[in-house]
Amino acid sequence: MGEENKNWLARHRTAVLGIAIAVLILNLVVMVVVPTQTPVELSQTVTEYALDDEAFAQTHTLTLTGTLTKSVLHSNLFHGTLTISGLDGMEEPYTLTLTREDGAWHGLSGEASILFSAGKEMDTLLIVLQGSQDVGADVHFLAPGAASRSAALTRLYTYYPAYRTK
Numbered sequence: 001m002g003e004e005n006k007n008w009l010a011r012h013r014t015a016v017l018g019i020a021i022a023v024l025i026l027n028l029v030v031m032v033v034v035p036t037q038t039p040v041e042l043s044q045t046v047t048e049y050a051l052d053d054e055a056f057a058q059t060h061t062l063t064l065t066g067t068l069t070k071s072v073l074h075s076n077l078f079h080g081t082l083t084i085s086g087l088d089g090m091e092e093p094y095t096l097t098l099t100r101e102d103g104a105w106h107g108l109s110g111e112a113s114i115l116f117s118a119g120k121e122m123d124t125l126l127i128v129l130q131g132s133q134d135v136g137a138d139v140h141f142l143a144p145g146a147a148s149r150s151a152a153l154t155r156l157y158t159y160y161p162a163y164r165t166k
Contacts, residue, residue, distance in 0.1 A: 032073060033072075035070060035074065038067070038068040038070070039068075041064070042064040043063045044061070044062060045059055045060070045061055046059070046060055046084075046142045047149075048060055048140055048141070049143075049152050050140050051138075051139040051156070052139070057149070059086075060084050060086045060087060062082075062083070062144055063083040063084075066081060066096065067080065068122055075099055076099070077097065078097070078107075078122065080096050081094060087129070096116065098116060103120065104159065105119070105120075123145075124145070125143065127142040128140075128141045129142070141156050
């Protein structure tokens with residue numbers, strides 16, 4: 001007798017709650033399984049510095065385009081292309097594949113002889129030319145967005161502390 005006086009929602013409260021829980025679980029599964037992709041585009045004039053020569057400063061145009069893919073189940077990846085004007089072998093788009101390790105993006109290329117490092121969102125980029133982490137090597141580097149040589153050196157030492165002893 002009291003059942004006729006209840007509205008539809010009150011009569012079907014258990015079914016509505018069950019559907020809401022199922023939708024919530026489905027959203028969580030999709031969030032875990034489906035990776036998120038963020039486009040990255042950077043084009044700017046950067047200065048190349050030499051670790052051993054404080055007077056060396058050469059400008060280049062750097063273009064970085066690609067997709068940052070983040071996933072809960074798989075390792076995070078960046079696939080894209082890098083072009084640096086005025087550098088042999090880098091004036092044509094170079095395919096770049098990076099992995100995220102120790103909280104930063106890293107990549108080593110034997111083909112173009114570069115080390116590439118970046119922050120979580122592909123910010124605070126650092127490109128080390130000659131591709132050597134050998135402290136005795138002639139090291140040239142680019143730090144897009146760095147306002148000065150000092151700021152660029154700070155970024156180099158942050159990613160590769162072994163260079164600080166040079």
